[in-house]
Amino acid sequence: MTSRDLILARIRAAVGDAPDVEIPRGYRGPGAESDGLIEHFAERVRDYRAVVHVVDAAEVAAAIGDALARREAGRVVVPAGFPAEWLAESVIEDLTTVDAVVTTCAVAIAETGTIVLDAGDGMGRRALTLVPDYHLCVVRADQVVPGVPDALTRLDPVRPLTWISGPSATSDIELNRVEGVHGPRTLEVIISI
Amino acid sequence: MSQTFVGMPSFPKNAAIAVQDSQLRFNLRKATRTIRGKRASVVEELPDWAELRQAGKAIKDHTLRNLERYLVQMEAAVSAAGGTVHWAKDAEEANRIVAGLVKATGETEVVKVKSMATQEIGLNEALAVEGVTAYETDLAELIVQLGDDWPSHILVPAIHRNRAEIREIFLAKMADVPADLTDEPKALADAARLHLRERFLRAKVAISGANFMIAETGTLVVLESEGNGRMCLTLPETLISVVGIEKLLPAWRDLEVFLQLLPRSSTGERMNPYTSMWTGAVEGQDFHLVLLDNGRTDVLADEVGRQALRCIRCSACLNVCPVYERAGGHAYGSVYPGPIGAILTPQLRGMDTALDRSLPFASSLCGACYDVCPVAIDIPSVLVDLRAKARHPRTERIGMAAAGWVFNRSVRLARAQRFGGRMRKLIPKRLPGPMSGWTDTRDLPDIPQESFRAWWDRTEGGAR
Ligand code: SF4
Numbered sequence: 001m002t003s004r005d006l007i008l009a010r011i012r013a014a015v016g017d018a019p020d021v022e023i024p025r026g027y028r029g030p031g032a033e034s035d036g037l038i039e040h041f042a043e044r045v046r047d048y049r050a051v052v053h054v055v056d057a058a059e060v061a062a063a064i065g066d067a068l069a070r071r072e073a074g075r076v077v078v079p080a081g082f083p084a085e086w087l088a089e090s091v092i093e094d095l096t097t098v099d100a101v102v103t104t105c106a107v108a109i110a111e112t113g114t115i116v117l118d119a120g121d122g123m124g125r126r127a128l129t130l131v132p133d134y135h136l137c138v139v140r141a142d143q144v145v146p147g148v149p150d151a152l153t154r155l156d157p158v159r160p161l162t163w164i165s166g167p168s169a170t171s172d173i174e175l176n177r178v179e180g181v182h183g184p185r186t187l188e189v190i191i192s193i
Numbered sequence: 194m195s196q197t198f199v200g201m202p203s204f205p206k207n208a209a210i211a212v213q214d215s216q217l218r219f220n221l222r223k224a225t226r227t228i229r230g231k232r233a234s235v236v237e238e239l240p241d242w243a244e245l246r247q248a249g250k251a252i253k254d255h256t257l258r259n260l261e262r263y264l265v266q267m268e269a270a271v272s273a274a275g276g277t278v279h280w281a282k283d284a285e286e287a288n289r290i291v292a293g294l295v296k297a298t299g300e301t302e303v304v305k306v307k308s309m310a311t312q313e314i315g316l317n318e319a320l321a322v323e324g325v326t327a328y329e330t331d332l333a334e335l336i337v338q339l340g341d342d343w344p345s346h347i348l349v350p351a352i353h354r355n356r357a358e359i360r361e362i363f364l365a366k367m368a369d370v371p372a373d374l375t376d377e378p379k380a381l382a383d384a385a386r387l388h389l390r391e392r393f394l395r396a397k398v399a400i401s402g403a404n405f406m407i408a409e410t411g412t413l414v415v416l417e418s419e420g421n422g423r424m425c426l427t428l429p430e431t432l433i434s435v436v437g438i439e440k441l442l443p444a445w446r447d448l449e450v451f452l453q454l455l456p457r458s459s460t461g462e463r464m465n466p467y468t469s470m471w472t473g474a475v476e477g478q479d480f481h482l483v484l485l486d487n488g489r490t491d492v493l494a495d496e497v498g499r500q501a502l503r504c505i506r507c508s509a510c511l512n513v514c515p516v517y518e519r520a521g522g523h524a525y526g527s528v529y530p531g532p533i534g535a536i537l538t539p540q541l542r543g544m545d546t547a548l549d550r551s552l553p554f555a556s557s558l559c560g561a562c563y564d565v566c567p568v569a570i571d572i573p574s575v576l577v578d579l580r581a582k583a584r585h586p587r588t589e590r591i592g593m594a595a596a597g598w599v600f601n602r603s604v605r606l607a608r609a610q611r612f613g614g615r616m617r618k619l620i621p622k623r624l625p626g627p628m629s630g631w632t633d634t635r636d637l638p639d640i641p642q643e644s645f646r647a648w649w650d651r652t653e654g655g656a657r
Contacts (some may be wrong), residue, residue, distance in 0.1 A: 162468070168467065
């Protein structure tokens with residue numbers, strides 16, 4: 001008998017005659033009403049000690065330029081498919097020499113202050129937003145959803161997904177949150193309205 | 194389970210030593226208090242916490258009831274997405290599979306993301322025997338590994354260490370540590386970043402666990418904070434994930450419940466900094482999933498105890514437990530300490546050793562663990578059930594058998610009460626010999642001159 005068959009047989013013997021269970025879903029599902037979505041999202045991202053700017057769609061390119069200048073970022077990686085009117089794409093092979101990465105996102109969650117990347121256009125493979133020490137992410141207003149349930153309906157599980165809530169952090173020393181361990185130590189978000 | 198703790202004395206003996214350590218008690222008190230406050234405020238914030246908790250409980254129960262179907266579905270989905278699925282009935286088989294996969298790559302080093310399952314099976318030790326070095330990359334795991342220590346908490350294995358102690362460990366054991374390292378948490382985190390950077394970029398094989406697996410899509414989900422998880426999950430060419438069979442969820446949408454329950458219960462955040470999700474082999478990686486039983490199907494067979502398999506390892510029950518806060522995690526002699534450990538360890542390992550038999554008694558049954566548990570595991574009830582199953586000490590068994598004989602017939606009881614009343618002056622305050630265990634921590638109750646029944650018969654309920 002293979003271990004697979006053995007384990008499955010043990011499961012059958014263990015719960016074969018147990019009653020099944022109904023799943024009550026009385027919690028707030030997708031599509032809940034919410035006012036002030038953008039402000040809510042901005043405030044929640046700031047709670048993680050990330051820098052947030054809310055700018056008009058026409059000013060995104062300038063805001064990106066300003067942020068990179070403030071950071072004095074020389075070598076910047078910009079993934080394929082990033083909107084050309086915001087910033088020209090720039091591929092850098094050796095990520096360890098990069099000062100900054102600029103990306104879009106797939107969806108953003110107001111209640112938890114989370115951005116989700118799905119490795120699609122303007123986001124690139126997962127390592128791009130991991131190795132550089134500074135991550136600048138542009139979120140379009142129509143990408144912001146109220147809660148976690150809404151976000152899941154918009155995402156495709158077949159794509160590799162990275163959910164990001166603030167800069168990398170640890171609570172391992174006396175259970176206090178310290179920003180900046182292995183991922184980018186600084187997260188900056190530009191919300192385009 | 195892991196060999197690490199074999200031969201450890203029972204919980205009361207370990208705890209008696211631990212509570213003498215005032216530094217340990219101070220560290221634990223400080224840390225658990227901080228996290229309790231944070232958890233409470235982010236849980237309060239959600240108007241539908243109770244409904245999420247009910248859904249979380251029901252989704253897990255439904256999955257366990259249909260585990261066979263969902264495991265087969267998971268296997269098919271992962272295979273279709275280019276991953277390879279392995280089945281391990283016990284720790285030994287899981288370790289053999291992983292060691293074989295690592296050796297097939299020709300590598301002698303692997304990086305690891307914190308995982309309870311691989312600790313449970315003692316994977317690092319098993320790999321070492323095969324000539325493979327496993328490097329823990331989670332900060333707390335690193336502190337434990339460098340300090341030759343044992344983990345004492347599910348989420349923060351080095352919770353028993355304060356910043357000054359961590360600094361000492363880094364200075365002594367980290368080759369590339371800055372000489373002027375302070376005990377500022379920021380400086381300590383920076384030192385870890387520096388120490389592991391090269392290792393991440395060089396690593397060819399990574400080993401992880403998973404918080405959830407989705408049967409419908411074949412997706413694995415890992416929640417973390419530091420980014421070490423992302424480093425291990427994305428950079429290496431080969432990824433091996435060892436996951437307990439109870440980590441399954443039926444559908445993609447079920448994550449809407451658990452991605453709210455878990456971060457708020459564990460680190461007390463609205464969301465943890467990073468969550469990675471992947472389905473099969475992605476971005477050119479070679480992906481292996483090892484499905485682990487190792488006693489879980491035995492737990493599943495126990496009608497009362499099986500609810501322990503709902504556990505999502507958030508550690509909220511540890512953080513509120515008055516026993517854990519004083520005794521610390523090491524006293525439980527298992528990678529699963531605290532209230533969940535007290536019910537999970539004896540079920541996974543059986544109750545053959547004095548330590549494992551003593552664990553169901555490592556509780557005051559106050560119920561705080563049940564209140565905070567995001568999947569509503571009724572830990573006190575499982576503890577009581579396990580207590581009944583544990584073999585009790587000889588004196589206690591004889592005492593209980595004698596009491597049972599007396600209580601069984603009212604004549605015997607009345608006779609015993611009359612006898613007790615007459616002898617009351619002669620009963621010592623402390624019991625002798627093996628019975629002293631009882632009076633070490635309790636007063637013997639005073640025996641009244643007359644029992645209530647005798648008084649009632651004599652006075653007709655006080656009428657005379
Ligand atoms: S038993 Fe409940 S509270 Fe304890 S770790 Fe598991 S899920 Fe969390």
